[in-house]
Structures are given as structure tokens and as C-alpha cells.
Amino acid sequence: MSLQWYPGHMGKARRELAALMPSQDVVIEVLDARLPAASSNPVITELRGDKPCIKVLSKSDLADPAVTRAWLRHLEAEPRVAAFAASTERPQLTRTRIAQLCHGLARHRGPHKLVRALIAGVPNAGKSTLINTLMGRVVAKVGDKPAVTKRQQAVTLQSGMTLTDNPGLLWPKIEDEGAALRLALAGAIPDTAIDYLTLAMFGARFLLERYPECLVARYKLAATPPTAEALLTEIGRRRGGLGKGGTVELHRAAEIFVREFRAGAIGPISLEAPPA
Ligand SMILES: Nc1nc2c(ncn2[C@@H]2O[C@H](COP(=O)(O)OP(=O)(O)OP(=O)(O)O)[C@@H](O)[C@H]2O)c(=O)[nH]1
Numbered sequence: 001m002s003l004q005w006y007p008g009h010m011g012k013a014r015r016e017l018a019a020l021m022p023s024q025d026v027v028i029e030v031l032d033a034r035l036p037a038a039s040s041n042p043v044i045t046e047l048r049g050d051k052p053c054i055k056v057l058s059k060s061d062l063a064d065p066a067v068t069r070a071w072l073r074h075l076e077a078e079p080r081v082a083a084f085a086a087s088t089e090r091p092q093l094t095r096t097r098i099a100q101l102c103h104g105l106a107r108h109r110g111p112h113k114l115v116r117a118l119i120a121g122v123p124n125a126g127k128s129t130l131i132n133t134l135m136g137r138v139v140a141k142v143g144d145k146p147a148v149t150k151r152q153q154a155v156t157l158q159s160g161m162t163l164t165d166n167p168g169l170l171w172p173k174i175e176d177e178g179a180a181l182r183l184a185l186a187g188a189i190p191d192t193a194i195d196y197l198t199l200a201m202f203g204a205r206f207l208l209e210r211y212p213e214c215l216v217a218r219y220k221l222a223a224t225p226p227t228a229e230a231l232l233t234e235i236g237r238r239r240g241g242l243g244k245g246g247t248v249e250l251h252r253a254a255e256i257f258v259r260e261f262r263a264g265a266i267g268p269i270s271l272e273a274p275p276a
Pocket residue numbers: 058059060061062086087088089121122123124125126127128129130141142143144145146147148149150166167168169264
């Protein structure tokens with residue numbers, strides 16, 4: 001299975017990003033902390049070239065802290081890359097660290113030059129939220145679905161630094177099935193492009209293997225269910241995923257599971273670990 005979701009505005013967004021890139025000092029690539037590899041966009045890597053980059057692991061409150069620490073070490077080892085785990089729970093820390101990292105990475109511009117940075121990443125990663133956090137007020141529309149931002153938006157921080165928000169960008173064909181499913185499970189691909197049952201079966205299998213204790217606690221299970229289907233059946237029973245006659249409708253249980261995963265209700269979970 002490969003996944004294709006490349007609406008018209010994304011081709012335009014790619015061209016606008018390419019046009020903006022030469023004038024920028026720093027690229028802030030926003031990755032989803034739960035899936036830093038799958039949410040790393042090869043188009044952005046290519047357009048960036050060897051420009052300095054801050055890889056922001058956003059939504060780190062939703063990810064497994066130990067895995068996030070391992071990702072930070074892994075990403076920091078890349079040349080001209082600084083990495084930072086951000087969460088809306090700690091806005092002041094985000095403002096301070098991003099300012100420090102931008103000035104450190106753009107040192108070559110000289111001490112009195114104002115830094116220009118662009119923010120890019122896959123849809124729904126938290127780019128516009130980051131720009132609002134850095135501005136200290138709402139300047140960009142955010143929303144819990146992909147493709148909320150449809151055009152570039154430049155703002156100037158109090159420090160004089162300029163920041164440009166960009167629409168979420170994917171690439172025309174996501175060949176890696178696991179990566180496509182992780183992106184969709186995290187909400188980077190709209191729910192119309194892939195069905196809940198496929199997503200939930202994938203997510204349930206992964207969680208049963210890696211985070212069974214989170215499932216047992218969240219759904220008050222007596223024991224770890226033996227299969228993904230058994231887990232969804234249990235969730236359906238407990239969360240009102242029942243159809244006529246009281247039988248569990250798996251697709252309803254699947255939607256409940258996907259929504260609870262996205263909201264972080266099952267626990268802080270990472271879908272990917274860095275290579276050993
Ligand atoms: N839990 C949590 N949610 C976050 C965080 N940052 C952003 N979000 C949520 O993630 C969703 C997407 O945020 P946006 O800032 O709109 O994402 P975006 O990358 O600009 O998305 P597009 O413009 O659609 O590409 C929103 O519901 C935010 O509230 C965070 O640190 N923690």
C-alpha cells in the first residue's frame with residue numbers, strides 16, 4: 001500500500017517554499033515527536049540543502065519522554081542541525097530556546113543582522129501553533145486537522161527576527177506503508193484518505209506490542225487482549241461502539257481508539273525510535 005494525498009495547494013506551497021528558501025538563514029522543521037522519521041519530509045530536506053536547521057519535536061507532551069530524548073541525541077548528531085522538544089505546556093521555554101538556537105545557527109550573518117527563519121513540516125505538525133507561541137499571541141490559524149494553513153505568512157518578532165509559516169507539505173507518493181500509517185494515525189493525513197479500521201488495527205497492534213500497560217490502564221482491562229481485534233471489541237463495549245442488538249461495531253470502536261490516541265488519552269506514546 002502506498003498513500004497519495006497531495007491536494008492542489010501543496011504543489012503551490014512547495015514552489016513558494018523553494019522561492020523563499022534562498023533568503024532565509026535558518027530552517028525550522030517541525031516534526032511530530034511521536035514519529036520524527038515518518039514526519040521528516042524529504043522535499044524539505046532537499047530544498048533546505050545545507051542550510052542550518054532546528055528540528056523541533058512538537059507535541060512532545062504526547063510522546064514517550066525516553067524515546068524523545070534518544071531522538072534529540074540522534075538528530076543533534078546531524079551536521080548543522082540543532083534539535084529541541086517543544087510542547088504547548090512550556091511556551092516560555094520554547095521562546096527562549098528557539099531564539100538561542102536561531103542566533104547560534106545564524107552566527108555567520110554577523111552580530112547585528114536580524115535572523116530570518118522559515119517554519120516548514122508535514123501537515124498538522126504544529127507549525128502555526130509554534131509561530132503563535134513565538135509571537136506570544138495568536139497570529140496564525142491553528143486546527144486539529146491537516147491543511148489548516150493554505151498560504152505563507154510572515155511575521156516579525158519583537159526581537160526583529162522574521163518568521164514565515166508555511167502550509168503543511170507532504171510529497172506526491174508516500175511509498176513506505178508504515179510511515180504512511182504513522183502519519184495518518186497522528187493526523188497528518190485526513191481521515192477521508194484512509195479508513196479508521198485500517199488505522200486502528202495498525203495502531204492497536206503496535207500498542208499491544210510496545211505499550212500494553214497503557215492500554216490496560218486506559219480501558220480498565222483485566223488482561224492484555226490477545227489481538228488488535230479483541231482490543232477494539234473491548235473498547236467498543238466500554239465506549240459505546242455498539243450497534244443494533246448490542247454487537248460491537250468495529251469501525252466505531254476504531255474511530256474512538258484513533259481519536260483517543262491522537263488526543264494522548266492512552267498515554268505518552270512514541271510510534272518510532274531512532275535507529276540503534
Ligand atoms: N498536545 C499538543 N498539541 C499540540 C501541540 N502543538 C500543536 N498542537 C495541536 O496540533 C494541532 C495542529 O496544530 P497546527 O499548529 O494547526 O498545525 P500546523 O502544522 O500548522 O498544521 P497545517 O497548517 O494544517 O499544516 C492543533 O490542534 C494544535 O492544538 C503541543 O505541543 N501539544
